[in-house]
Amino acid sequence: MQTIAHQHCFNHSQRMASARCPQCRRFFCKECITEHGGKVLCTTCLTQTALANPDKHSRWAVLIHSMQFIIGLWLLWIFFYYFAQILLLIPTSFHDGSLWQSGWWKG
Amino acid sequence: MKKTGRKHRKSAIRILELAVHLLRKAPADLLPVYYIGSLPFILGLLYFWGDMSRSADAGEYAASDALGMALLFVWMKWCHALFATRIYARLSHKLPAPHSWVRLGLQVSAQTLLHATGVFILPLALCLTLPFGWCFAFYQNVTVLSQNEYSSVRTLYRQAWQQARLWPSENHRMMAVIFIFSLIVFANLAIAIYLFPQMVKTFFGYESVFTLSGTKLLNTTFWMIVSGLTYLCVDPLIKTAYALRCFYGLAIASGDDIRIELHSAIDKQKTMDLQ
Numbered sequence: 001m002q003t004i005a006h007q008h009c010f011n012h013s014q015r016m017a018s019a020r021c022p023q024c025r026r027f028f029c030k031e032c033i034t035e036h037g038g039k040v041l042c043t044t045c046l047t048q049t050a051l052a053n054p055d056k057h058s059r060w061a062v063l064i065h066s067m068q069f070i071i072g073l074w075l076l077w078i079f080f081y082y083f084a085q086i087l088l089l090i091p092t093s094f095h096d097g098s099l100w101q102s103g104w105w106k107g
Numbered sequence: 108m109k110k111t112g113r114k115h116r117k118s119a120i121r122i123l124e125l126a127v128h129l130l131r132k133a134p135a136d137l138l139p140v141y142y143i144g145s146l147p148f149i150l151g152l153l154y155f156w157g158d159m160s161r162s163a164d165a166g167e168y169a170a171s172d173a174l175g176m177a178l179l180f181v182w183m184k185w186c187h188a189l190f191a192t193r194i195y196a197r198l199s200h201k202l203p204a205p206h207s208w209v210r211l212g213l214q215v216s217a218q219t220l221l222h223a224t225g226v227f228i229l230p231l232a233l234c235l236t237l238p239f240g241w242c243f244a245f246y247q248n249v250t251v252l253s254q255n256e257y258s259s260v261r262t263l264y265r266q267a268w269q270q271a272r273l274w275p276s277e278n279h280r281m282m283a284v285i286f287i288f289s290l291i292v293f294a295n296l297a298i299a300i301y302l303f304p305q306m307v308k309t310f311f312g313y314e315s316v317f318t319l320s321g322t323k324l325l326n327t328t329f330w331m332i333v334s335g336l337t338y339l340c341v342d343p344l345i346k347t348a349y350a351l352r353c354f355y356g357l358a359i360a361s362g363d364d365i366r367i368e369l370h371s372a373i374d375k376q377k378t379m380d381l382q
Binding site for chain 2: 035038065066068071072073075076077079081083084088090092095096
């Protein structure tokens with residue numbers, strides 16, 4: 001079991017380690033690590049993470065996010081449309097609260 | 108990890124207390140953001156409900172009305188995300204990320220897609236009873252965690268689900284307390300709205316259609332109005348409570364709670380030194 005107390009920085013061998021990168025599992029000193037998205041990462045992993053998400057500003061990203069919005073809106077439209085159809089099927093006497101006075105259960 | 112999670116766990120009552128405290132101390136411009144989004148949707152829903160349940164030719168324009176409701180829902184969810192972002196920023200003592208068109212687009216698309224699945228999954232989960240707690244927490248977390256800059260749908264989904272699975276017993280306890288509280292609010296509002304015309308008649312002698320209608324006032328529109336008002340009263344508290352849950356959940360890895368406590372301790376010490 002490797003404990004941080006006995007480790008040295010991967011980049012600076014003379015310095016004591018202060019954190020361990022959760023991605024590459026290497027130990028680093030305070031200068032070699034940084035916080036990103038709630039995680040403490042080393043600079044190499046941070047660069048790789050940034051490169052792994054190339055679609056952030058690309059044209060494809062715009063298309064993908066537009067599609068996501070359209071699919072979401074379409075699903076919502078389906079939900080409200082069929083909700084309206086159910087409401088249309090329910091008799092008006094139910095909405096008025098007079099259904100219980102009509103004696104419909106007597107036949 | 109489990110032991111760490113247990114150690115950092117906050118009780119449901121403590122979370123709700125903190126949520127109430129946070130809302131009471133919130134600046135004046137926080138709640139309007141929530142209501143600017145929610146009020147149009149609730150009013151739209153009441154109109155939609157009334158129109159579809161009574162109008163003879165409502166079927167002809169049901170499709171366009173449904174589109175209007177879908178757009179109002181998207182607007183409401185985006186405002187909720189903005190409200191939750193500000194709550195989260197207050198909790199973490201960090202300024203919210205600056206507004207940008209890219210961020211806005213990503214937030215709207217992710218919120219629309221994920222919450223659109225919620226309108227189908229949540230009623231289904233409620234019918235199955237058992238998964239409802241996790242599903243409810245998941246959709247609340249989707250709103251709260253939208254503050255992450257450039258977070259894709261996949262990242263948002265993963266983070267929200269991870270937080271929804273955290274401390275399930277506390278989540279269910281919190282939901283039970285919120286449910287009882289909502290029932291009390293609902294009953295209070297129903298009684299108040301029902302008795303208001305009677306009170307006006309008693310004090311001012313004004314006879315209205317509501318006093319003449321008697322029990323006919325208790326139609327489905329009346330129950331929808333009471334439900335809508337209950338939602339407007341209780342939902343900001345729910346969002347704040349889940350923002351707190353996410354904050355403490357994410358703090359297990361980030362240590363944000365310790366950082367804030369440390370900063371406030373240093374500030375207190377500085378103030379004492381000056382005195």
